[in-house]
């Protein structure tokens with residue numbers, strides 16, 4: 110039965126109070142942000158925390174700061190729908206706002222938070238791949254202070270991440286997009302419905318001054334490994350070259366060769382490999398064309 114077990118409930122009024130509770134209660138407690146992953150896990154008896162620390166209403170943990178020339182900061186409890194509809198973010202980081210728009214349904218997006226999407230650390234999550242491709246850094250806070258790490262180093266595997274006892278995810282820092290660059294996101298699910306992705310990907314391309322030669326590529330794949338997978342092969346294939354149809358095909362093959370998907374209820378490993386090839390071909394080309402116009 111989907112009845113929740115008994116637990117103690119705290120609703121701190123400040124970030125510091127939340128950090129004190131997290132420190133004092135340790136592994137007995139679970140943070141609740143939007144609850145769209147946590148409550149389901151509790152209802153399904155996958156976890157039975159003794160204590161819930163509800164940070165969903167903490168204004169100190171919500172908001173988007175996006176200034177011209179200065180990148181952006183997104184606080185952990187910012188709702189996914191605020192990211193989806195942020196005009197400032199969509200101008201600079203369309204890959205992220207598009208990914209946000211693809212997460213679940215309207216009802217989910219008004220509750221779910223950006224921090225929760227990373228902290229749940231599902232390999233199929235929508236936002237870690239674009240965040241990583243955009244060069245985002247994650248800031249973790251505790252009573253002892255803050256520490257910062259690259260998005261791709263934060264997630265270690267399915268429901269595993271770098272959070273230590275006493276820490277919460279505080280915010281994401283996104284660098285200002287480089288000149289002549291663009292990032293694009295894509296995903297494939299089995300149905301055109303509220304479906305968890307069978308694979309997703311973000312590709313960021315930066316061009317040289319001539320707006321044709323590729324300077325840098327960062328391609329991040331989701332749902333094909335235990336954590337977001339940053340391609341090594343695609344950047345070394347494309348850097349220093351002008352994109353051709355042949356290179357696009359090879360980029361697809363290179364991404365496929367790195368992907369290590371599993372077969373599960375959502376897709377077979379073979380199908381996921383095909384999808385990765387198709388996404389890489391499409392997104393590299395789209396990001397390259399967009400970077401020319403940037």
Ligand SMILES: Cc1cc2nc3c(=O)[nH]c(=O)nc-3n(C[C@H](O)[C@H](O)[C@H](O)COP(=O)(O)OP(=O)(O)OC[C@H]3O[C@@H](n4cnc5c(N)ncnc54)[C@H](O)[C@@H]3O)c2cc1C
Nearest residue numbers: 140142143144145146147213221222225226228234235278
């Ligand atoms: C119907 C449905 C459809 C969905 N579809 C998608 C989808 O298409 N794509 C997708 O990616 N996800 C999807 N999800 C999953 C979910 O909505 C997202 O992962 C969401 O972003 C989780 O955020 P939350 O705020 O609800 O997290 P919560 O459920 O509150 O928390 C999730 C986990 O993160 C921890 N946590 C949360 N915030 C912090 C913090 N600041 N610091 C430390 N720990 C923290 C919690 O303790 C918990 O372990 C779906 C969920 C539902 C119910």
